[in-house]
Amino acid sequence: xxxxxxxxxxxxxxxxxxxxxxxxxxxxxxxxxxxxxxxxxxxxxxxxxxxxxxxxxxxxxxxxxxxxxxxxxxxxxxxxxxxxxxxxxxxxxxxxxxxxxxxxxxxxxxxxxxxxxxxxxxxxxxxxxxxxxxxxxxxxxxxxxxxxxxxxxxxxxxxxxxxxxxxxxxxxxxxxxxxxxxxxxxxxxxxxxxxxxxxxxxxxxxxxxxxxxxxxxxxxxxxxxxxxxxxxxxxxxxxxxxxxxxxxxxxxxxxxxxxxxxxxxxxxxxxxxxxxxxxxxxxxxxxxxxxxxxxxxxxxxxxxxxxxxxxxxxxxxxxxxxxxxxxxxxxxxxxxxxxxxxxxxxxxxxxxxxxxxxxxxxxxxxxxxxxxxxxxxxxxxxxxxxxxxxxxxxxxxxxxxxxxxxxxxxxxxxxxxxxxxxxxxxxxxxxxxxxxxxxxxxxxxxxxxxxxxxxxxxxxxxxxxxxxxxxxxxxxxxxxxxxxxxxxxxxxxxxxxxxxxxxxxxxxxxxxxxxxxxxxxx
Numbered sequence: 001x002x003x004x005x006x007x008x009x010x011x012x013x014x015x016x017x018x019x020x021x022x023x024x025x026x027x028x029x030x031x032x033x034x035x036x037x038x039x040x041x042x043x044x045x046x047x048x049x050x051x052x053x054x055x056x057x058x059x060x061x062x063x064x065x066x067x068x069x070x071x072x073x074x075x076x077x078x079x080x081x082x083x084x085x086x087x088x089x090x091x092x093x094x095x096x097x098x099x100x101x102x103x104x105x106x107x108x109x110x111x112x113x114x115x116x117x118x119x120x121x122x123x124x125x126x127x128x129x130x131x132x133x134x135x136x137x138x139x140x141x142x143x144x145x146x147x148x149x150x151x152x153x154x155x156x157x158x159x160x161x162x163x164x165x166x167x168x169x170x171x172x173x174x175x176x177x178x179x180x181x182x183x184x185x186x187x188x189x190x191x192x193x194x195x196x197x198x199x200x201x202x203x204x205x206x207x208x209x210x211x212x213x214x215x216x217x218x219x220x221x222x223x224x225x226x227x228x229x230x231x232x233x234x235x236x237x238x239x240x241x242x243x244x245x246x247x248x249x250x251x252x253x254x255x256x257x258x259x260x261x262x263x264x265x266x267x268x269x270x271x272x273x274x275x276x277x278x279x280x281x282x283x284x285x286x287x288x289x290x291x292x293x294x295x296x297x298x299x300x301x302x303x304x305x306x307x308x309x310x311x312x313x314x315x316x317x318x319x320x321x322x323x324x325x326x327x328x329x330x331x332x333x334x335x336x337x338x339x340x341x342x343x344x345x346x347x348x349x350x351x352x353x354x355x356x357x358x359x360x361x362x363x364x365x366x367x368x369x370x371x372x373x374x375x376x377x378x379x380x381x382x383x384x385x386x387x388x389x390x391x392x393x394x395x396x397x398x399x400x401x402x403x404x405x406x407x408x409x410x411x412x413x414x415x416x417x418x419x420x421x422x423x424x425x426x427x428x429x430x431x432x433x434x435x436x437x438x439x440x441x442x443x444x445x446x447x448x449x450x451x452x453x454x455x456x457x458x459x460x461x462x463x464x465x466x467x468x469x470x471x472x473x474x475x476x477x478x479x480x481x482x483x484x485x486x487x488x489x490x491x492x493x494x495x496x497x498x499x500x501x502x503x504x505x506x507x508x509x510x511x512x513x514x515x516x517x518x519x520x521x522x
Contacts, residue, residue, distance in 0.1 A: 450484020
């Protein structure tokens with residue numbers, strides 16, 4: 001019986017010995033003096049247990065006392081190992097959860113690439129240590145069309161597959177980050193030209209063959225902007241802006257890669273200044289609306305008028321409208337500008353109707369307008385105030401504006417058509433998707449681009465395009481406006497082709513409202 005008691009105490013001693021490892025691991029992880037003290041105490045307890053074993057072995061003992069002591073010592077050792085193992089398990093779980101949180105904080109959830117925050121930290125570290133590096137911003141061209149055409153799930157899967165390919169081909173060359181949306185960033189820690197060339201080559205290899213997303217094959221094109229530390233700047237925010245400017249220049253010009261150059265910075269500052277001027281002009285009502293008449297080809301009767309925005313400088317000269325619209329598009333001011341045009345067009349329309357005008361006002365819309373829910377709600381509010389508004393307005397859209405986001409344009413145009421608005425395709429024939437628009441969208445009118453009109457008597461191709469467009473429009477129940485007419489011979493040729501309406505300097509330039517009324521309605 002005495003041997004049994006000794007065995008129980010030895011088992012407890014073994015448990016204490018086993019608990020030393022988790023206790024030591026906890027101490028290493030927490031660096032806490034309390035766990036160091038427990039480690040020492042366990043060694044002390046082990047020594048005490050051995051002393052009790054020795055005492056029982058050499059002296060023997062009362063059966064009840066020996067049993068009680070043996071069970072108490074075994075229970076104590078079991079408690080120690082249970083506490084240490086559970087504590088270690090809890091600490092490991094906390095560490096894993098913490099590591100997961102750190103990973104999620106520093107990595108993108110979709111692509112598992114290092115995230116924007118991690119990217120900024122690395123950039124800041126490199127600048128602080130004065131380590132030269134090259135920064136590349138990468139944008140996926142046409143990604144919005146993928147989302148609109150196939151759905152966001154396709155878009156997400158494309159981003160995931162693209163990031164995997166890029167990471168695979170760029171391994172050992174550059175660090176890849178996802179900084180948001182369809183934009184990625186690369187950091188090259190070497191400034192050697194060979195490393196840069198290898199990086200671009202690796203990117204091209206990664207996108208050289210189609211991406212298969214849910215059985216759909218998609219080719220990917222990228223726009224890349226490059227800035228360099230410390231050559232271009234020694235400030236983090238400036239380097240990021242420079243790479244971003246270079247990337248958008250690449251996208252705008254159709255080049256794959258643009259390395260930042262100072263002129264881009266000058267243009268950006270001019271853009272910012274012009275944007276502030278436009279914003280101020282909207283607030284102080286500095287813009288004007290001019291009207292250019294649209295006449296029936298047969299009889300020269302007034303059919304309608306195109307609304308054109310004008311902005312007069314202090315010296316009386318006009319700032320080119322294309323420049324105003326381009327800056328507004330790039331800086332997010334196109335929506336308030338379009339809203340201003342619509343509101344003031346309605347004011348003009350009221351005055352025109354008071355003088356007997358019964359035609360249509362042509363108002364130009366931008367690609368951003370066609371994508372904007374805010375613009376739709378704005379028009380919806382105006383229609384609630386005047387349900388007949390749509391009967392007097394035709395919205396002009398360009399091919400490029402529609403093809404920027406065909407699905408969004410189709411949805412917007414469908415909703416506005418139900419409110420009574422009509423649509424005219426401006427600059428028809430200048431894009432590559434003219435027939436697609438006629439098939440997909442609720443088009444009521446086609447405006448033949450002036451580049452074809454001006455050359456139709458000199459170029460057989462231009463004449464054939466004009467003739468075919470007029471014939472096609474008649475079969476599709478669309479009327480046709482020929483714009484940019486400056487010569488009587490061209491007018492006569494269009495009449496022979498049964499063109500419906502004409503517009504151009506031959507009849508009138510765009511003029512202020514009062515002058516338009518005087519010339520056309522008095």
